[in-house]
Amino acid sequence: MKFFSAKNFLHEEHEQLERQKKSLGLKMNSVDRENLSGTIKNYFVTLDGCTCVDFQRRLKPCKHMYRLAFELGAFDLDAEKIDALLVATPKPVNAFYTPKYFLRAPVPKNFVVIDFETANDFKDSICQMGIAVIEGDSIIARENFFIRPPYKNFTNTKIHGITFDDVKKSPTFAELWPEIKIFVAGKIVAAYNVPFDMSCLVSTLKFYKLPVPNFSAFDILENVRECRALSRLANRRLITVAQELGFAHDAHDALSDAVVAAQVQLWITKNFPQTETLILSARKPSANRK
Numbered sequence: 001m002k003f004f005s006a007k008n009f010l011h012e013e014h015e016q017l018e019r020q021k022k023s024l025g026l027k028m029n030s031v032d033r034e035n036l037s038g039t040i041k042n043y044f045v046t047l048d049g050c051t052c053v054d055f056q057r058r059l060k061p062c063k064h065m066y067r068l069a070f071e072l073g074a075f076d077l078d079a080e081k082i083d084a085l086l087v088a089t090p091k092p093v094n095a096f097y098t099p100k101y102f103l104r105a106p107v108p109k110n111f112v113v114i115d116f117e118t119a120n121d122f123k124d125s126i127c128q129m130g131i132a133v134i135e136g137d138s139i140i141a142r143e144n145f146f147i148r149p150p151y152k153n154f155t156n157t158k159i160h161g162i163t164f165d166d167v168k169k170s171p172t173f174a175e176l177w178p179e180i181k182i183f184v185a186g187k188i189v190a191a192y193n194v195p196f197d198m199s200c201l202v203s204t205l206k207f208y209k210l211p212v213p214n215f216s217a218f219d220i221l222e223n224v225r226e227c228r229a230l231s232r233l234a235n236r237r238l239i240t241v242a243q244e245l246g247f248a249h250d251a252h253d254a255l256s257d258a259v260v261a262a263q264v265q266l267w268i269t270k271n272f273p274q275t276e277t278l279i280l281s282a283r284k285p286s287a288n289r290k
């Protein structure tokens with residue numbers, strides 16, 4: 001991999017420019033000018049690679065490599081130039097889940113609420129999934145899965161408390177998929193912030209090269225945003241809404257998040273029966289789904 005030996009248009013991609021910008025704030029712990037390598041935090045960095053998960057996954061220069069390249073005089077880092085290029089370069093659409101069909105309709109009677117916790121910023125690093133199945137005005141089933149993601153770095157432990165050790169013996173998402181699929185395929189799936197959870201689902205399926213089943217989705221967070229009775233809340237975080245409505249909530253436990261999001265939707269539907277929601281589908285919705 002010769003990233004820095006000749007002009008490479010790779011460095012002008014939006015995502016790469018963002019890494020260059022981040023690299024400006026990094027400090028080298030050590031530089032070995034003879035071997036063109038160095039260390040930043042606990043990463044071993046060369047001009048061809050880095051031990052960080054970002055490089056391991058993308059095989060494109062990470063922020064550490066840009067910092068080293070700058071240190072060695074192999075790459076120019078200029079904050080103003082980077083900012084100008086960032087403005088000029090379109091940001092790639094990062095939504096793995098791209099709905100094509102939009103239908104405004106009353107909130108469905110039967111739906112499944114899902115919630116994911118992820119190990120780190122990668123959407124395919126799911127480490128817990130909570131499921132709440134709704135029929136009519138009640139939650140008729142709950143499921144909780146702990147999942148071993150394909151990563152060991154758990155930068156989100158501070159959010160949900162799950163460590164790699166906690167799930168190292170758990171099944172992978174691919175192993176659980178036959179069980180999980182029952183709750184998703186052909187269903188109306190809801191989440192509290194649909195773009196996040198659907199992107200987790202779709203990118204994890206893609207990671208394991210599993211086909212994405214057909215399903216529809218709606219966003220409970222959007223329904224909360226549109227609910228006038230909740231408009232005076234300081235914010236629309238699930239924890240805030242749960243507190244307002246008096247629902248017991250263990251925030252960032254995937255099962256509790258799914259159950260509470262379901263309770264919030266049921267509360268909205270009960271108190272505002274006219275409520276409509278935007279139902280998204282990646283594929284043409286079939287006429288007789290349940």
Ligand SMILES: [Zn+2]
Pocket residue numbers: 043045050051052053054055062063064065
């Ligand atoms: Zn790196």
